[in-house]
Amino acid sequence: MVEDAVIEVENVDAGYETPVLENVSFTVRKGEVFVILGGSGCGKSTLLKHMIGLNPPLKGAIRIMGDRIADGPQAERERAMRRFGVTYQSGALFGSMTLLENVCLPLESFTGLPREARYLVAEMKLELVGLKDYAAFFPSDLSGGMKKRAAIARAMALDPAILFLDEPSAGLDPVTSAGLDRLILRLRDTQGVTVVMVTHELASIFAVADRCIMLDKQTRSLIAEGPPATLRDRPPNATVRAFFNREAEQT
Amino acid sequence: MTLTLPETCSAERVATVWREVMPAVAALGAGDTLTLDASSVAVCDGAGEALVVELYRRSAQQGFAIACQDAKGVVARTLGLFKIARFAEDPSTVNPIRNTHTSRQIGEAVLHIYGDLCEQLAFLGEAAVSSLSLLFRPGRLRLRDTLLHFERAGIDALPIILLIGFLLGLILAFMSATSFRQFGVEVYVADLIAIGLFRELGPLITAIILAGRSGSAFAAEIGTMKVNEEIDALTTFDLPPIAFLALPRIIAATLVMPILSIFAVIAGLFGGVLVLVSIGVPAVTYWQHVIAASTLSNILLGLLKAAVFGLLVGLVGCSHGLQTSRTADGVGRAATAAVVGSLILITVSDGLFAVLFFLLEI
Numbered sequence: 068m069v070e071d072a073v074i075e076v077e078n079v080d081a082g083y084e085t086p087v088l089e090n091v092s093f094t095v096r097k098g099e100v101f102v103i104l105g106g107s108g109c110g111k112s113t114l115l116k117h118m119i120g121l122n123p124p125l126k127g128a129i130r131i132m133g134d135r136i137a138d139g140p141q142a143e144r145e146r147a148m149r150r151f152g153v154t155y156q157s158g159a160l161f162g163s164m165t166l167l168e169n170v171c172l173p174l175e176s177f178t179g180l181p182r183e184a185r186y187l188v189a190e191m192k193l194e195l196v197g198l199k200d201y202a203a204f205f206p207s208d209l210s211g212g213m214k215k216r217a218a219i220a221r222a223m224a225l226d227p228a229i230l231f232l233d234e235p236s237a238g239l240d241p242v243t244s245a246g247l248d249r250l251i252l253r254l255r256d257t258q259g260v261t262v263v264m265v266t267h268e269l270a271s272i273f274a275v276a277d278r279c280i281m282l283d284k285q286t287r288s289l290i291a292e293g294p295p296a297t298l299r300d301r302p303p304n305a306t307v308r309a310f311f312n313r314e315a316e317q318t
Numbered sequence: 319m320t321l322t323l324p325e326t327c328s329a330e331r332v333a334t335v336w337r338e339v340m341p342a343v344a345a346l347g348a349g350d351t352l353t354l355d356a357s358s359v360a361v362c363d364g365a366g367e368a369l370v371v372e373l374y375r376r377s378a379q380q381g382f383a384i385a386c387q388d389a390k391g392v393v394a395r396t397l398g399l400f401k402i403a404r405f406a407e408d409p410s411t412v413n414p415i416r417n418t419h420t421s422r423q424i425g426e427a428v429l430h431i432y433g434d435l436c437e438q439l440a441f442l443g444e445a446a447v448s449s450l451s452l453l454f455r456p457g458r459l460r461l462r463d464t465l466l467h468f469e470r471a472g473i474d475a476l477p478i479i480l481l482i483g484f485l486l487g488l489i490l491a492f493m494s495a496t497s498f499r500q501f502g503v504e505v506y507v508a509d510l511i512a513i514g515l516f517r518e519l520g521p522l523i524t525a526i527i528l529a530g531r532s533g534s535a536f537a538a539e540i541g542t543m544k545v546n547e548e549i550d551a552l553t554t555f556d557l558p559p560i561a562f563l564a565l566p567r568i569i570a571a572t573l574v575m576p577i578l579s580i581f582a583v584i585a586g587l588f589g590g591v592l593v594l595v596s597i598g599v600p601a602v603t604y605w606q607h608v609i610a611a612s613t614l615s616n617i618l619l620g621l622l623k624a625a626v627f628g629l630l631v632g633l634v635g636c637s638h639g640l641q642t643s644r645t646a647d648g649v650g651r652a653a654t655a656a657v658v659g660s661l662i663l664i665t666v667s668d669g670l671f672a673v674l675f676f677l678l679e680i
Contacts (some may be wrong), residue, residue: 162645178329180365183410188368188529191400199404207645225329226363257399 069095073261074231079127085108086125088114091289093280094227095274100255100262100275102295105282106310112156112233114282119146119153132228141218149177151229152222155169156237158214160206166193166217167202173224192220195257196250203297212243214251222282223254230254232264237269248274281307319346320353321373327359327366329573336369343373357389362426367396374402430629434641438659441560441637445568448561460566467570471532472578477584478527482584487511495597496514505599508607516612516620520583520669521575525627528575533635536567537656540639541649544644549640550650564637575628576621583620615680623671627664634659 074095080089087110095101099100103111117124123137130136134147160169170189174180181189193199196216206214215235222230232251236244254260254290266272272279272295279298281291283306291298291307321339325332346352355375359366370393377384386393452459490511498504540563543549551560587608594604635656642652 133671162647174329178365179333181333181336181340184368184372184409185482186331187372188364190405191364191368194400194404199589210488224364226365258462 072095074101074263075128075130076114077128077130079114079117079129080082080111080125081110081115081117082125083122087284087287088282088289091127091282091286093292094288095261095263096278097261097275098255098259100251100264102276102279103265103282104267104272104279105265105308106284109282109284110268110287111282113235115263115265116233119151120203139188143205146152148226149225151231152227152233154215154218154222154235156234157166158206158211158218160214160217160221161169162206164211165205166198166220167201168205169217170221170224173221177225178182188315189224192223195218195223195254196220210243212239212247215239215247218256219250220312223258223260226258229261229263232262232266235264235268236266236268244268244271245274247271251275269311281310319343319350322355323356323359323366323392325361327362327369329345329365330449332365332369336372337420340372343376346380346382346639350382350569352377352382353387354393356385356393356501357387359390360393362392362396362644366392367400368398370568371400371401371402371405376633377403378402378406382652405431411600423610434655437641438634438637441564441640442633444558445564445633445636448558448565449506451562452565458561459569460562462538464570466533467567468574470535471528471567472574473571475527475531475578476581478531479524479578479582480585482523482527483520483585484589485513486519486582487586488593489589490514490519490586491590491593495593499597504594504597505603505607507594507602508590508599509611511587512608512611513582513616515586516616517623517680518620518668519622521620521627522664523663524582524624525631526577526661528571528578529635529657529664531629532567532571533631533656533660536632536635537569537639537642539653540564540636541543541642544640544642545649557628560636564632564636564640567636568629571628571632571635574623575624575631577622579624587669595659619671619680620673623668626667626671630663630667631660 072094076094077092078233079088079091080086087108090112091228098170101113102176105111113122116128117137118131119285120136128135128138131147131150134143134150136144139147156190157283160166161172164172167186167189174188178185190199190202193202196219198213198217198220201213201217206217209217219232219235233245235251239247244280251262251264252275255262262275264275266273276295278293279295280289281298282288283290287307291303294312298307299311302311319342321335321343321548324335343352352373356370373384376382378602388394433641491507494507494510495504498507498510498518540549540559549563552559552562590608591601593605595601636658638656642648
């Protein structure tokens with residue numbers, strides 16, 4: 068076992084009925100920005116859904132800070148689920164609530180804080196992502212990038228140790244996407260949160276990732292693991308080389 | 319006053335501290351000093367930070383001083399991350415109050431109804447033009463879609479139509495037989511059921527079911543297509559959404575309604591015979607009265623009403639679908655508006671039919 072591991076994925080078969088990934092194992096360390104990458108349909112989001120306990124994996128074990136998220140007893144699962152926040156691809160903000168109410172929702176469910184304290188915590192989370200002045204706005208009034216930032220504020224409401232981000236840059240322009248990357252790094256540095264991010268945006272990977280793993284659709288397996296620069300400079304196989312070469316052509 | 323922050327400033331601990339301390343803090347004023355002892359804090363989450371910010375916010379607002387013992391730098395770190403000037407207002411006033419003034423709500427509702435009526439009229443006009451153009455180019459009608467909607471709105475609805483129709487006839491017979499029996503004319507219950515079902519209740523109950531089943535489905539289907547930008551795609555292909563999406567549904571609803579209505583009436587007649595036979599009226603007598611009461615005019619008027627109700631359900635469902643807003647709750651609202659709008663129009667037009675038939679003496 069890795070000493071400072073916060074997430075351990077062991078011999079996991081990922082998928083709903085038939086596996087899209089087989090025998091995947093890796094470890095996420097405390098305080099790092101860890102990126103899961105791969106082409107479309109390789110099982111990145113499926114693996115993420117297993118990691119956050121939405122669907123159990125077909126085989127194997129996933130532990131969040133030592134607690135089994137998929138097959139453990141209910142108390143262990145609940146403890147594991149309190150340790151992370153998640154932002155989904157679309158933001159998944161509740162349209163009938165203001166940003167403040169969206170961020171307040173988990174505080175209302177899980178803490179006994181009085182109302183004004185909840186509001187202040189929510190405001191401070193929005194301040195962290197630069198949206199305090201939009202606290203009374205509804206999600207429909209915001210741009211795509213602002214919605215993503217608000218979703219991050221909501222995911223951070225309970226001060227999780229781990230933040231899962233599912234394709235945070237999807238549908239955003241490069242400038243907004245770069246702003247989001249800076250926010251992720253700032254949250255890691257100021258809040259000490261470990262970030263697990265699913266993406267295939269190469270610019271984001273090089274901007275934020277400490278380490279990454281690459282999944283492959285054809286072999287249904289984990290084909291590379293390491294810092295992005297290392298994978299780019301010394302690709303272990305042709306698929307990784309092709310993935311990162313496209314980056315070289317783009318930039 | 320002295321406040322010692324706990325070693326673990328988690329949400330649970332802060333909740334207790336907040337409730338205990340804030341009333342006393344609220345009483346502090348200029349000249350007072352709050353001694354904040356944060357030297358033993360080892361863990362401080364967002365709630366702990368919020369407590370620190372709230373104390374400093376109140377200090378700035380109420381004028382009391384804070385003497386801070388911050389050996390581990392928790393307070394300094396929080397104040398570095400969150401500028402107190404940015405949190406000057408009371409947090410409980412940040413969220414807007416939803417219930418705006420009643421007069422404003424009434425005004426907005428009136429404007430909404432007016433806008434809705436204008437949109438419905440515009441849709442009606444466009445649908446009429448599209449239908450007329452179909453007369454000249456019938457090949458433009460999507461026949462396969464029309465048949466599909468005919469099946470969904472018609473054949474799939476048959477079980478519920480038969481059940482409701484049967485129960486309606488049964489209930490109608492029970493209710494009227496009790497009164498008719500007092501005069502010894504329970505055999506005329508057959509006439510009441512036949513005329514009532516053919517002219518009024520058959521088309522009406524069928525239209526209500528169609529509005530609930532298919533009117534809402536039309537609005538939801540088209541609404542979802544609008545949210546998914548499929549309507550925009552159709553427009554860029556120069557395929558008018560009304561001709562492509564609305565007309566097949568409207569035509570299907572108009573054609574299927576008379577057929578469904580006949581099924582509802584027949585089921586109702588069988589419900590009636592069950593009751594009358596059970597109270598001693600021979601089945602042959604019942605059917606003789608039913609046949610005598612089922613005049614051609616009664617049947618045709620019922621079918622005409624059914625077709626008009628079907629047309630209204632199709633029009634209202636499709637128009638609300640096309641007017642769906644591109645928000646998550648837009649589709650739900652469109653489906654609700656389609657059902658409510660259909661029911662209102664069905665009732666109003668039924669009233670108009672009654673007046674018209676009375677004036678025409680048919």
